[in-house]
Amino acid sequence: MSVSIENTAAHHLHTLLTSVRNSEESSLTDAWCKVLDAEWGTLEFAKRHSEVVTLLQMTIRQLNSLPERSRLRCERYVTAWWTLVMQPILNWSDTTRSPHILFDEDKLDHLESTADLISGNLVGTDAAPHGSNFEEIVEQCHEWIELLTSIGDDELNGPLRDELISQIRHLIWLIENAALFGGARVAEEASTVIGSLTQAGATLVNVQPENLSRWKKALLGLIAVCVVFNQASPIVQESITAGSGLIKEITAAVDDGQQSE
Structure with a gap:
């Protein structure tokens, strides 16, 4: 039986997006700044949010490790996860639509389930390392x-x-x-x-x-x-x-x- 190690890119992407959703901030800008602990418009914010995008990219690539039925099922949600990360249509400073409203919890649940599948298939590799001592x-x-x-x-x-x-x-x-x-x-x-x-x-x-x-x-x-x-x-x-x-x-x-x- 496969063992899940909650140390994959998908797990951390899920944690970050869930933290944005539950930040209690009224805008995406304030929520992301709070979660990433970086000031909006700074180099540090750009670096940190770019790493969030990298986590998404890693997750998408690792879907290929899954059995075909699981892969096809998970791939249906990729666009939704990308939208959560990027929110390309919305003004991030808009305070009338909070992250709690914008972020569909069901989409986050599917992301976490996908993370568990990836971990189970790739445990002990770069994608799902066992270690925690750096x-x-x-x-x-x-x-x-x-x-x-x-x-x-x-x-x-x-x-x-x-x-x-x-x-x-x-x-x-x-x-x-x-x-x-x-x-x-x-x-x-x-x-x-x-x-x-x-x-x-x-x-x-x-x-x-x-x-x-x-x-x-x-x-x-x-x-x-x-x-x-x-x-x-x-x-x-x-x-x-x-x-x-x-x-x-x-x-x-x-x-x-x-x-x-």
Whole structure:
């Protein structure tokens, strides 16, 4: 029997939308500002509401993991959920139609049921991680920032290095705001960061042996803590061992790419 872990994008989207509905504010503007804890018209508000849209996008994509009958049933409500998030026709400052009136509770109930279905099908993956401890991921992120900052332009293209650091800092920001956007959003962004670092590793030229060794070790460390976070394995060493084979393949590809330069 599948186990539901309430840590999916859909679960957190449901929580946010329900909080907006129950905010007791008279306008969408005030409700969203209260729920997201950000002032209207600011960069922080834009960043936070954009993450709400990302939760919706993740939910829509993960519907493909469901059995066909369940997927088709859930997909009928996607437009309604999008409307709840965006409210494209209404003036958000309108105080005559409160979120409590605008947000249909039945649509929210369907979203929560969909979240449970997604969790049951994808438990233990990026989409429905078991873990709740972010400390090791944050530690790995800071180690990566230190490593990237120490690598010169002659080893790693400067703009690429800056982009990688930006991605890692966004991952840290998501962890700091995990209470709003959840572990699944953190897990997905961590996977994106791992992919970017893996690709960047293949572009290293004239790299110092010490930095190459640090790169490989740091990549293994980040993958290992993400595996542990997703699966909440009590045996960290098993996760590290499982990741070692992947790291060998990655580093072999990096070495081959560097030798072909």
